[in-house]
Amino acid sequence: MRDVSIVGIGQTPISEHWDKSLRHLAADAVLAAMGDARVERADMLYVGNMLSGEITNQEHLGALIADFVGLRGIEAFKIEAACASGAAAVRMGYIAVASGLADIVIAVGVEKMTDETGDLVTGGLALAADGDYEVPHGLSFLAINALLMRRYMYEYGIEHGDFGNFAVVAHQNALNNPNARFHIPLTLDRFDRASPIADPITMMDSSSIGDGAAAVVLCPTSHARAFTSQSVRIAGSSAATDCLSLHDRKDPLRLRAVEYSAQKAYRQAGIGPDDIDFFEYHDAFTIMAALSLEASGFAEPGKGTLLAKEGAIALDGRIPVATMGGLKGRGHPVGATGVYQIVEAVQQLRGQCGPNQLSEARYGMTQNIGGSGATAVTHILQAWE
Amino acid sequence: MRDVSIVGIGQTPISEHWDKSLRHLAADAVLAAMGDARVERADMLYVGNMLSGEITNQEHLGALIADFVGLRGIEAFKIEAACASGAAAVRMGYIAVASGLADIVIAVGVEKMTDETGDLVTGGLALAADGDYEVPHGLSFLAINALLMRRYMYEYGIEHGDFGNFAVVAHQNALNNPNARFHIPLTLDRFDRASPIADPITMMDSSSIGDGAAAVVLCPTSHARAFTSQSVRIAGSSAATDCLSLHDRKDPLRLRAVEYSAQKAYRQAGIGPDDIDFFEYHDAFTIMAALSLEASGFAEPGKGTLLAKEGAIALDGRIPVATMGGLKGRGHPVGATGVYQIVEAVQQLRGQCGPNQLSEARYGMTQNIGGSGATAVTHILQAWE
Numbered sequence: 001m002r003d004v005s006i007v008g009i010g011q012t013p014i015s016e017h018w019d020k021s022l023r024h025l026a027a028d029a030v031l032a033a034m035g036d037a038r039v040e041r042a043d044m045l046y047v048g049n050m051l052s053g054e055i056t057n058q059e060h061l062g063a064l065i066a067d068f069v070g071l072r073g074i075e076a077f078k079i080e081a082a083c084a085s086g087a088a089a090v091r092m093g094y095i096a097v098a099s100g101l102a103d104i105v106i107a108v109g110v111e112k113m114t115d116e117t118g119d120l121v122t123g124g125l126a127l128a129a130d131g132d133y134e135v136p137h138g139l140s141f142l143a144i145n146a147l148l149m150r151r152y153m154y155e156y157g158i159e160h161g162d163f164g165n166f167a168v169v170a171h172q173n174a175l176n177n178p179n180a181r182f183h184i185p186l187t188l189d190r191f192d193r194a195s196p197i198a199d200p201i202t203m204m205d206s207s208s209i210g211d212g213a214a215a216v217v218l219c220p221t222s223h224a225r226a227f228t229s230q231s232v233r234i235a236g237s238s239a240a241t242d243c244l245s246l247h248d249r250k251d252p253l254r255l256r257a258v259e260y261s262a263q264k265a266y267r268q269a270g271i272g273p274d275d276i277d278f279f280e281y282h283d284a285f286t287i288m289a290a291l292s293l294e295a296s297g298f299a300e301p302g303k304g305t306l307l308a309k310e311g312a313i314a315l316d317g318r319i320p321v322a323t324m325g326g327l328k329g330r331g332h333p334v335g336a337t338g339v340y341q342i343v344e345a346v347q348q349l350r351g352q353c354g355p356n357q358l359s360e361a362r363y364g365m366t367q368n369i370g371g372s373g374a375t376a377v378t379h380i381l382q383a384w385e
Numbered sequence: 386m387r388d389v390s391i392v393g394i395g396q397t398p399i400s401e402h403w404d405k406s407l408r409h410l411a412a413d414a415v416l417a418a419m420g421d422a423r424v425e426r427a428d429m430l431y432v433g434n435m436l437s438g439e440i441t442n443q444e445h446l447g448a449l450i451a452d453f454v455g456l457r458g459i460e461a462f463k464i465e466a467a468c469a470s471g472a473a474a475v476r477m478g479y480i481a482v483a484s485g486l487a488d489i490v491i492a493v494g495v496e497k498m499t500d501e502t503g504d505l506v507t508g509g510l511a512l513a514a515d516g517d518y519e520v521p522h523g524l525s526f527l528a529i530n531a532l533l534m535r536r537y538m539y540e541y542g543i544e545h546g547d548f549g550n551f552a553v554v555a556h557q558n559a560l561n562n563p564n565a566r567f568h569i570p571l572t573l574d575r576f577d578r579a580s581p582i583a584d585p586i587t588m589m590d591s592s593s594i595g596d597g598a599a600a601v602v603l604c605p606t607s608h609a610r611a612f613t614s615q616s617v618r619i620a621g622s623s624a625a626t627d628c629l630s631l632h633d634r635k636d637p638l639r640l641r642a643v644e645y646s647a648q649k650a651y652r653q654a655g656i657g658p659d660d661i662d663f664f665e666y667h668d669a670f671t672i673m674a675a676l677s678l679e680a681s682g683f684a685e686p687g688k689g690t691l692l693a694k695e696g697a698i699a700l701d702g703r704i705p706v707a708t709m710g711g712l713k714g715r716g717h718p719v720g721a722t723g724v725y726q727i728v729e730a731v732q733q734l735r736g737q738c739g740p741n742q743l744s745e746a747r748y749g750m751t752q753n754i755g756g757s758g759a760t761a762v763t764h765i766l767q768a769w770e
Binding site for chain 1: 386406435438439441442444445446448449451452458459460461463464466473476477481484485509512513516517520623625626627629633641759
């Protein structure tokens with residue numbers, strides 16, 4: 001098995017891209033990543049996407065995007081794992097390079113969501129939940145997260161306001177990310193006054209959909225120096241699953257897939273949570289932020305919001321999160337999000353984050369979650385030494 | 386890179402399964418394959434599927450099916466490449482085992498299509514074509530194949546009746562396949578009298594949709610003997626792409642993705658078309674049968690139907706095809722088809738095909754095509770020696 005590194009990154013701003021089709025967005029990110037890596041060819045392309053069939057009336061994205069970026073002929077597939085599709089595509093690229101079958105692999109995550117009405121998008125996102133046992137009861141994705149949040153508050157005696165720091169930090173960090181969907185500062189007071197959506201979840205607990213694409217170029221670490229002096233090594237790559245339905249889980253507040261995948265990634269990298277310098281977590285809702293920190297070993301069960309309250313998740317804290325805005329501030333184009341997380345982690349490890357740059361970031365962890373926790377894909381990235 | 390073998394196979398009959406959901410079909414195939422390989426665990430699961438989001442209102446099939454078959458927790462993703470999704474999932478499994486990351490990988494192809502009306506299915510299948518430049522003009526998948534067939538007949542002076550042997554052989558071979566959708570003998574005379582659908586394509590040129598699932602268990606060849614004395618080695622595995630739109634191709638009668646993927650598979654296996662003992666080709670329409678034979682090196686351009694006319698594609702011919710019925714006779718549950726082809730090739734190489742058993746089958750080739758040729762996934766399987 002070969003060691004794998006990231007030698008190129010690209011991303012589009014997350015926005016309502018009325019002037020760009022799905023393939024244009026993907027091409028913008030892929031061509032930027034290829035330019036960054038200074039490569040003109042690739043052996044394989046993996047496309048992370050969840051909803052192109054439902055929203056854009058287009059499947060078969062592998063061949064479509066390979067052709068459109070000038071790589072007609074190469075092997076290319078679409079990878080789907082709900083909101084974890086993006087990191088799943090990177091994971092497949094990692095495996096292909098590690099295997100020795102391919103020397104240059106591109107993984108792109110793309111999602112175009114704002115062409116359709118909210119109803120269709122809400123229905124589309126519900127495809128990540130159990131279509132036989134959850135959705136027919138009217139459970140939207142938002143509702144599932146509201147159930148989780150209510151249970152968490154009850155179980156651990158947490159107030160809604162305690163979740164506010166997750167959103168405040170995300171919006172703060174997004175201010176300096178030109179690709180973020182939002183550049184709107186948020187205060188705890190404004191968090192408390194946000195409109196409810198599905199009690200206890202309010203507008204400010206929720207990340208926003210959007211259109212966007214992000215891409216990485218992968219190659220064997222042994223070749224990486226030939227491309228760039230700024231390569232970033234994949235020290236850990238892992239994925240795990242859980243049941244789709246909340247009601248099938250012994251303890252719904254315990255994200256087992258996240259636990260498994262984090263443990264596997266730590267084991268592969270030979271490090272633990274204390275060695276991680278920043279964490280690009282999956283804060284689709286503030287409750288997922290808390291649960292992810294706990295399942296990944298950064299906080300005890302029920303203590304995730306405390307970590308946030310203490311300031312540990314700020315850029316100068318013990319475990320900075322969402323350093324470029326996270327899902328809440330940067331936006332959450334579902335199938336693309338996992339690749340955005342990895343692109344931003346590479347930016348941190350290369351020292352390209354401007355005012356948000358962490359000092360001495362050596363290991364960054366990214367974690368992309370599908371559904372209410374049924375898929376988790378974790379990567380640990382290591383700065384070139 | 387490790388050598389990879391198939392140590393277990395499973396399949397459901399292809400039918401209108403009103404009594405089984407998507408997950409039940411997939412589980413039937415996966416559990417049969419696991420039983421066949423005598424394994425109780427797996428490291429990864431790849432699900433080939435095209436239309437679960439559009440037809441069954443369910444995405445996130447990786448985690449869903451892993452959980453339902455008793456493998457909750459393992460890494461699992463859905464792979465999509467239009468009608469080539471099934472073989473693409475096997476290809477991902479091949480890469481994962483070859484890489485050394487996983488010792489037991491299951492690939493399952495599943496599609497449930499008959500729950501919905503024909504309009505929705507026709508619309509769903511059109512997602513494999515170019516959604517910006519083909520579909521808006523009213524081009525269904527059938528229409529695209531009709532254009533190809535008409536062009537082929539014009540270019541090479543072929544009559545519609547010349548395509549009949551592809552369908553006759555497929556239906557003949559399906560008679561002895563208990564899992565085939567059709568057990569209806571077909572004659573050339575009946576082929577000529579079939580109802581037109583999209584001129585020149587008639588009902589008897591077209592394969593049928595259906596519900597079904599097929600699965601394989603993969604492991605390193607070095608471990609294969611521990612599972613079964615009937616393992617089958619993957620001597621070649623490859624994928625290639627082309628543009629989605631017919632109008633973007635210099636010569637639409639030349640399937641470039643098929644050419645590339647066949648050549649890559651031959652090269653890997655160290656053999657050529659003359660060494661292939663049977664060919665499970667992608668006869669979604671009779672025109673695709675002819676074009677596949679030509680692009681894979683079994684016939685000169687324009688001579689595919691001649692090969693059929695001469696009897697070369699029969700079970701006792703030079704290059705038997707669709708030995709268990711092919712897409713036309715067995716049925717074509719799109720995302721599952723590629724795995725059915727591989728399962729049937731394993732049956733042939735194991736000597737389990739009953740009246741359809743070939744004598745001395747050493748190498749079998751399977752080829753799964755997405756769209757009108759934009760994705761091709763080719764495998765060359767080799768009998769244990």
